[in-house]
Amino acid sequence: MAFFRKYKKTSASSAQQSQNRIKSYRLSSGLKENLAKIQSTFCDTPDLVIRKLVIKQTGSQAAVIYLSGITDSKAIFNNVLDPLLFKNDREHDEADFKVSLGHIREADSWPEIEDALLNGETVLFVEGLAEAYIYDTPKFPSRSIEDSPVETYLAGAHVGFNEMASVNVALIRHQIHNRELKIKEMTVGERGKTKLSILYLADVVNPEVLKELENRIKQLNVDSIINAGVLAEYIEDQPYSPLPQLLLTERPDYAAAQILQGRIVTVVDRSPTVIIGPATFDVFFKSIDDYGSRWMVASFIRLLRYFGFFIAIFLPAIYIATISFHFEVIPLKLLFSVGESRERIPFPPYIEAFIMEFTLEMLREAGIRLPAKIGQTVGIVGGIVIGQAAVEAGIVSNIMVIVVALTAIASFIIPSYEMSSAIRLVRFPMMILASLFGFVGIVVGFMILIGHFISLESLTMPYGSPAAPLRFKEWKDVFIRTPQWSLEQRPTATKAIQKTKAHSRPPGGDDS
């Protein structure tokens, strides 16, 4: 009841308050009042610049205001201040104050002014006007366009996204010169006000999928989206799944390729990664290299990746299961060497495996966190500790070292970092199952994994496609990649409304 009483009280006084609010909401026509208001709003803001001047054209008192760090000072000097102070062009008798900038707008409310200043725009107050002019002069500090340090490819463009959404959109536009490439802008975050740009091909993408994505973003009510991963976690279909359901990339060529497949790219301002959806499981095993290199090589490498996927998940589990339960399946000669190297180890196989796997994970994490120069030391320390000392000290067997090394390498060959981390994670439950139930446990674990995989969705599209639901025709670009001209169809999993790509035919003579 106390709550209701309180509510009543506030609603009674709200009419009066709103009157005041409107008063303070609007700009005043007096320059002095406006400047005082600005100064009180942006107190303790040393980078706020207020330049008072007299406009030569009209002779009126005015002030140019901007935040110095995030604006293009050259543009302000040359294109705003210079015309205002020195140009006297009486040809057109308009109140429009001539500046040589492309984008100019007017604003008459304080929130707009605040937003504009924080966005790096320049505000012009003029004595006697209850409106302000806003000039488009932002220049945030930004990184130059470089190759992505995380995703390195041999055959792709050596260009990576940076932290500016406008640059990132431009990079994708650079790849797709088509008027159907549409961009929808949205803002997310109460405090952060992160700008999102949703890019898609209007005549390809399925409108329902697009709507679903927009809806999910609209429902968001958060303080700020710091980077793309945060947003991905909010809009994912099944956040309790170990498998990633949205693709993250730092490469414009890859993002553009996915747009052409009928997928939707969400560019998050201030983040060098973009979100691609709807994703399927097989997309995480593809890289732009697969299309840049010849199809036989690409097919071989792709098969290798799937093989690596299974090794990375199951090899330690199989090691534990065979050593503790099913030594019969080890060939006789291997049995001797395994037995000899296991003999000195005081731990049961699962503890041995856990020690080694944890060591490996720690080394890997340490390598990421350390600067590149010290990172090498971690490699050496890890190599010596794991490779030699641990074996010589009789803590782990050398077969286990081989297993761990193979597992690590196998998980490194997955192109997507999200997927390879998912695999690292899934490995541990498999090892527990193997240590309790042997091969039966591994099989049960595998079945659970498959069951989960089949039920997953990405932006309401089936995640397992084209393996589950089975679309055999599309296997041309899953485990292997057939020649380019045979890949005429966009994947069904994107539900693209334009299914067939531009017609392509194999290279050949005139009669082909």
Place this chain on the structure above:
Amino acid sequence: MRQSRLVQASLFVFLAAMLTGCGSHVPLEDLTISLILGVDLDEKNNLVISESSPVFNQDAKQNIESYQLKAETVRDSRKYFDALATGEVTAAKIQVLLIGKRVLEHEDWFPVLDTVYRNPTFSLNTRVVVVDGPVSDVMFYVPPDKPQMPLHLKEVIDKNIDRTRAVISTLQVLHRQMYESGMTPSLSVIKKEKDVEFTGVVLLDKKGKYVDTIDAQNSAFLLILRDEKKQELTLTIPMTSLGEGGGIFHKNQISFDVSRVKTDVKTSYNKGKFDFKYQIAMTVNVAERLFPAGRVNQKELEKMIEKELKNRLEDMVKKFQANKIDPIGLGIHARAYQYEQYKKVKPHWDEAFAESNIDVSVDVRIKSMGAVN
């Protein structure tokens, strides 16, 4: 939604806890993995079981441990082995099962191996090998210049199978041959002289009792009759029609690789007897010839080889008939083609086999005389 997920999760944990798993949980190095199992009789006809397993410990002077003891049955022996060995004795990796010849000299020894078939931990791919002499001679022999005995034995047997000299006699094959009414069992045999060596094949009668031993060359002939040529088959025979070789070096010897052999049996029944007509077609490459080229041309040589092979094969078949054993498995042919008649003689096929007419004809074609003339 949330509740159903909770139900699912608890159901999953419950089901996982119900999993039976795969038996006991003993790491490999804590097991005593028997690689050879020996079954023999001592002088007083007591059953003697022996086993040999690798020792993984580096401090141990020998890397193989062997025990021999008296026991009532094979399974019964395990408790004594457990009393002796470091780890739990397990039978799952037995490579070679050695049977002493003394065992085979008694009828109805086969039930001793019952546990080997009944217990699923035993591998049915275990090679069954007969030891001519006491099993302990082989079991406790530690050759200084060879790999561990189990590995060595297995390799020796497998190699001779590949070269078409030893019969395939895994536990499974033995089981089939023991219960097959149209065939008598045959097993490879080894002997410990200075070293352990493969000597040939022992032939058993229907009840498993020892009847005869044939040497390696004759085993090859047996395998030709069975149409079981493996990777390689080389025969070395003297051309007796060229006369005595004389001297220290028997100059009438010829060796040839049989590159292809096709054995056909025509089965018929007339005048109360089974009739088996063997037609063996061979393509051979001469690998070795000690007599000079001028003495005989290729056609004549083919004829000579045919005659020589025919004699040997027929001699061998006659010997089988005299001993009333059918290691070739002609009963299976009889059953397949003359079932009515076979049905009548089935309980005593060995008798019918002994009386049947077996005719062998060999057709040899020399494909190559080798690189030199």
